[in-house]
Amino acid sequence: MRTRPLKVALLGCGVVGSEVARIMTTHADDLTQRIGAPVELAGVAVRRPSKVREGIDPALITTDATALLKRGDIDVAIEVIGGIEPARTLITTAFEHGISVVSANKALLAQDGAALHAAAEQHGLDLYYEAAVAGAIPLVRPMRESLAGDKINRVMGIVNGTTNFILDKMDSTGAGYQEALDEATALGYAEADPTADVEGYDAAAKAAILAGIAFHTRVRLDDVYREGMTEVSAADFASAKRMGCTIKLLAILERAADGESVTARVHPAMIPLTHPLASVREAYNAVFVEAEAAGRLMFYGPGAGGSPTASAVLGDLVAVCRNKLAEATGPGESAYTQLPVSPMGDVVTRYHISLDVADKPGVLAQVATTFAEHGVSIDTVRQQGRPDGVGNEASLVVVTHRAPDAALSGTVEALRKLDTVRGVASIMRVEGE
Amino acid sequence: MRTRPLKVALLGCGVVGSEVARIMTTHADDLTQRIGAPVELAGVAVRRPSKVREGIDPALITTDATALLKRGDIDVAIEVIGGIEPARTLITTAFEHGISVVSANKALLAQDGAALHAAAEQHGLDLYYEAAVAGAIPLVRPMRESLAGDKINRVMGIVNGTTNFILDKMDSTGAGYQEALDEATALGYAEADPTADVEGYDAAAKAAILAGIAFHTRVRLDDVYREGMTEVSAADFASAKRMGCTIKLLAILERAADGESVTARVHPAMIPLTHPLASVREAYNAVFVEAEAAGRLMFYGPGAGGSPTASAVLGDLVAVCRNKLAEATGPGESAYTQLPVSPMGDVVTRYHISLDVADKPGVLAQVATTFAEHGVSIDTVRQQGRPDGVGNEASLVVVTHRAPDAALSGTVEALRKLDTVRGVASIMRVEGE
Numbered sequence: 001m002r003t004r005p006l007k008v009a010l011l012g013c014g015v016v017g018s019e020v021a022r023i024m025t026t027h028a029d030d031l032t033q034r035i036g037a038p039v040e041l042a043g044v045a046v047r048r049p050s051k052v053r054e055g056i057d058p059a060l061i062t063t064d065a066t067a068l069l070k071r072g073d074i075d076v077a078i079e080v081i082g083g084i085e086p087a088r089t090l091i092t093t094a095f096e097h098g099i100s101v102v103s104a105n106k107a108l109l110a111q112d113g114a115a116l117h118a119a120a121e122q123h124g125l126d127l128y129y130e131a132a133v134a135g136a137i138p139l140v141r142p143m144r145e146s147l148a149g150d151k152i153n154r155v156m157g158i159v160n161g162t163t164n165f166i167l168d169k170m171d172s173t174g175a176g177y178q179e180a181l182d183e184a185t186a187l188g189y190a191e192a193d194p195t196a197d198v199e200g201y202d203a204a205a206k207a208a209i210l211a212g213i214a215f216h217t218r219v220r221l222d223d224v225y226r227e228g229m230t231e232v233s234a235a236d237f238a239s240a241k242r243m244g245c246t247i248k249l250l251a252i253l254e255r256a257a258d259g260e261s262v263t264a265r266v267h268p269a270m271i272p273l274t275h276p277l278a279s280v281r282e283a284y285n286a287v288f289v290e291a292e293a294a295g296r297l298m299f300y301g302p303g304a305g306g307s308p309t310a311s312a313v314l315g316d317l318v319a320v321c322r323n324k325l326a327e328a329t330g331p332g333e334s335a336y337t338q339l340p341v342s343p344m345g346d347v348v349t350r351y352h353i354s355l356d357v358a359d360k361p362g363v364l365a366q367v368a369t370t371f372a373e374h375g376v377s378i379d380t381v382r383q384q385g386r387p388d389g390v391g392n393e394a395s396l397v398v399v400t401h402r403a404p405d406a407a408l409s410g411t412v413e414a415l416r417k418l419d420t421v422r423g424v425a426s427i428m429r430v431e432g433e
Numbered sequence: 434m435r436t437r438p439l440k441v442a443l444l445g446c447g448v449v450g451s452e453v454a455r456i457m458t459t460h461a462d463d464l465t466q467r468i469g470a471p472v473e474l475a476g477v478a479v480r481r482p483s484k485v486r487e488g489i490d491p492a493l494i495t496t497d498a499t500a501l502l503k504r505g506d507i508d509v510a511i512e513v514i515g516g517i518e519p520a521r522t523l524i525t526t527a528f529e530h531g532i533s534v535v536s537a538n539k540a541l542l543a544q545d546g547a548a549l550h551a552a553a554e555q556h557g558l559d560l561y562y563e564a565a566v567a568g569a570i571p572l573v574r575p576m577r578e579s580l581a582g583d584k585i586n587r588v589m590g591i592v593n594g595t596t597n598f599i600l601d602k603m604d605s606t607g608a609g610y611q612e613a614l615d616e617a618t619a620l621g622y623a624e625a626d627p628t629a630d631v632e633g634y635d636a637a638a639k640a641a642i643l644a645g646i647a648f649h650t651r652v653r654l655d656d657v658y659r660e661g662m663t664e665v666s667a668a669d670f671a672s673a674k675r676m677g678c679t680i681k682l683l684a685i686l687e688r689a690a691d692g693e694s695v696t697a698r699v700h701p702a703m704i705p706l707t708h709p710l711a712s713v714r715e716a717y718n719a720v721f722v723e724a725e726a727a728g729r730l731m732f733y734g735p736g737a738g739g740s741p742t743a744s745a746v747l748g749d750l751v752a753v754c755r756n757k758l759a760e761a762t763g764p765g766e767s768a769y770t771q772l773p774v775s776p777m778g779d780v781v782t783r784y785h786i787s788l789d790v791a792d793k794p795g796v797l798a799q800v801a802t803t804f805a806e807h808g809v810s811i812d813t814v815r816q817q818g819r820p821d822g823v824g825n826e827a828s829l830v831v832v833t834h835r836a837p838d839a840a841l842s843g844t845v846e847a848l849r850k851l852d853t854v855r856g857v858a859s860i861m862r863v864e865g866e
Contacts, residue, residue, distance in 0.1 A: 019726070023582065023583075023726060027582070027584065030584065030649075031582060033649070033767065033769040034581045034582075034649075034764070034767060130579060136724075136726070136727035136728060136730065137730060138571070138574075138575035138579030138580070138730070141571075141574060141575065141578060141579050142571035142574065142575055142579075145574060145748060145751070145752055146563060146571030146574050146575075146745070146748040147571070147744065147748055148467045148747070148748050148751035148752065149456065149460070149464060149467075149744060149746070149747020149748045149749075149750055149751050150456075150744040150747060150748065151460065151463065216463075216466070216467075276712070276733060279709070279712050291569075291744060292740075292744075293452070293456060293569070293740040293741065293743050293744035293747070294569035294734065294735070294740070294741050294744035294745070295569060295734060295735045295738075295740065295741050295744075296734060296735070297569065297570060297571070297732075297733065297734035297735075298731075298732075298733035298734065299730075299731075299732060299733075300709060300730065300731035300732075300733065301727065301728060301729060301730035301731065302727070302728045302729070302730075305728075307725075307726040307727070307728065308726065308727050308728050310582075310726050311580065311582060311583040311724060311725075311726035311727035311728075312579070312727070313582070314581070314582020314583060314726070315578060315579040315580055315581050315582045315583065316582075317582055318578070318581035318582050319578055319581065322764065323761075326759070326761035326762070327761075328756075328759035328760075328761040329759075331467070331755065334466065334467060336466040337466075
């Protein structure tokens with residue numbers, strides 16, 4: 001076994017970074033055995049050097065990340081700063097100085113993954129990023145390596161813990177969105193500004209990264225259709241329950257039936273209680289993968305948190321260090337299929353639509369005609385007086401068969417214009433059947 | 434990209450082998466892109482050359498596997514023969530001729546893994562075996578690589594599809610063991626001789642392999658405590674339901690609390706319905722992993738079948754071919770911790786015990802005293818007249834707190850000797866809490 005240590009620069013020392021440093025110290029012997037050489041924390045770049053960092057030698061702390069990367073003895077950099085800059089420039093600097101990179105940065109990889117992967121390949125270096133998607137859940141490596149001989153047709157995942165916590169609370173307690181969000185915030189599951197989570201931006205970034213791996217095609221963040229979950233109501237959960245469903249915020253990546261294009265989207269959806277994703281509770285993440293030969297697989301675990309994310313980072317660190325020793329690199333980005341990403345209108349799905357309608361004869365016929373005119377076939381209709389007892393009004397719940405999203409949304413637009421339709425109370429897609 | 438193809442010898446062409454050959458042909462372009470060089474099926478060793486094999490060039494078929502390996506141009510051998518011989522000799526021959534190996538052979542790896550891994554390492558070659566445990570579920574690679582920077586403390590898995598199908602039927606329909614087994618046989622989920630599955634031999638082989646990976650320690654098949662599930666009854670399921678549990682045949686691998694030893698066992702156990710493993714239905718497999726930093730992870734998917742197993746084999750083929758091109762090898766066997774494997778008596782668990790007792794005062798006191806004398810603390814007792822209405826007898830269901838298995842089985846032995854105890858109707862461990 002080699003005795004000269006591999007040297008690691010840690011860029012960022014927040015919740016994840018400090019946990020990475022801690023494990024590198026406490027589990028140094030294990031890491032040495034698994035890598036085949038000792039691994040040494042050679043420097044830690046931070047913004048606030050005065051902050052007390054327990055267990056980290058103060059001599060390692062620097063505010064000059066660039067100088068740390070340029071000093072000439074670093075083998076691997078771990079980027080756990082997050083955000084676009086300075087992370088992007090630092091990763092590029094690392095590659096220019098022969099340093100392989102482990103990153104947990106989903107925003108950066110979703111936005112600039114292509115350029116960063118190209119830079120890694122150009123310099124013959126590794127860029128590993130297991131921690132960027134679904135925290136500790138081994139997902140990037142299984143999809144990229146274990147399923148490398150298979151063909152993935154569909155990925156459907158709960159990839160944001162905050163929103164899953166909120167939706168699970170709404171499901172189990174009957175709470176409304178705001179009440180459940182307040183509880184998530186109080187318990188530390190939601191940030192003070194929850195926009196990135198509840199509007200689906202975080203999930204969309206992960207969806208873009210996963211779609212790239214699943215389909216060997218480049219999917220940009222802008223290619224991902226995105227709808228948040230702030231309008232999901234207690235009434236929606238009641239409707240879902242009547243259908244034997246629950247509601248989850250899903251990232252769904254699909255290969256078209258003809259195999260010639262892909263779609264990527266994030267939105268709340270009803271899924272049957274019998275689906276493995278339905279039983280994913282609290283802030284857990286899970287990703288369901290359908291592959292041609294392997295069939296239906298699911299990966300489940302904590303999607304965030306310092307320790308789980310550090311676990312994923314360290315798994316990558318071991319792999320990258322082993323590659324360094326072997327003077328090899330792991331599988332790089334694979335975008336050889338270059339399939340076009342189709343717009344949301346091409347996605348084939350089902351709608352669950354709640355309408356407030358005039359309570360008089362002929363309304364159902366009018367509504368049904370509108371669906372038929374748009375080529376959308378109705379699965380079930382449930383008609384009832386409104387629960388709030390407003391006179392002369394009824395609610396109509398329509399669940400459609402599968403149809404292109406464009407036809408479904410066109411139907412909804414037309415329904416809004418009917419004089420017997422007072423309003424569209426909610427629209428939700430139905431998935432997982 | 435290299436244009437000279439990597440040459441593959443396929444050893445065995447049954448359900449899995451023929452599917453591997455089919456995918457290698459139909460997805461040749463994808464495999465080329467993912468490996469970085471074309472991959473060519475250079476020979477197929479079979480026992481019965483006269484059998485018609487659709488899609489395989491008859492010129493590739495040979496009955497002389499050894500000659501195929503020795504001809505000098507093979508880069509990778511895929512062993513899907515199964516069983517100990519001739520698979521073991523052929524794998525050894527492959528290594529002696531510079532050929533890396535992908536194997537799906539759980540029996541061989543559980544029995545002779547150490548020698549085979551040593552041979553691979555000695556020759557600087559790869560031995561990959563994702564398909565040997567839990568079919569298509571990426572499990573070996575995630576545990577060996579993604580969690581390489583973490584410390585696995587516990588693995589609990591449903592790793593045999595046949596027995597899960599039988600237990601799921603018993604749970605959902607109230608059927609007895611024989612009736613559920615008959616259905617499994619009729620549907621092709623159980624073999625004519627189901628011994629290897631229902632007596633837990635298959636699960637024990639997988640448990641030995643998984644324990645080795647999880648704990649970086651060598652666990653032999655003989656080290657795995659094994660109990661089959663043929664005595665699980667409809668009454669046990671009724672008892673389980675009353676406790677909010679179901680029954681699964683589990684492979685459980687644990688690091689002792691002091692970290693100085695490990696245990697490995699396969700037996701039926703009650704687990705709470707809220708546990709992620711409880712909702713694993715039909716012939717699906719799932720493995721629950723608890724790691725120090727990552728937390729609770731679960732991997733779910735089809736555990737057997739030609740296509741899923743072929744998917745796992747091909748994922749390994751891509752990795753091994755990439756390693757060949759890079760003149761490197763993947764992570765080999767890691768047994769550096771060399772922890773001792775403790776006997777079943779040291780396992781700390783809970784018992785659910787059904788006793789047939791005389792229906793008279795003082796019985797409960799006598800039974801409770803017996804538990805106390807063995808240092809086993811009782812959690813709950815439920816006393817009731819026997820459902821078959823036999824006079825003068827009652828049943829007593831005792832659920833214990835956690836205690837060493839030796840103390841629990843000692844208690845049961847002592848209970849059997851009490852004159853008020855007519856018989857011990859069933860004993861089942863309770864896990865997953």
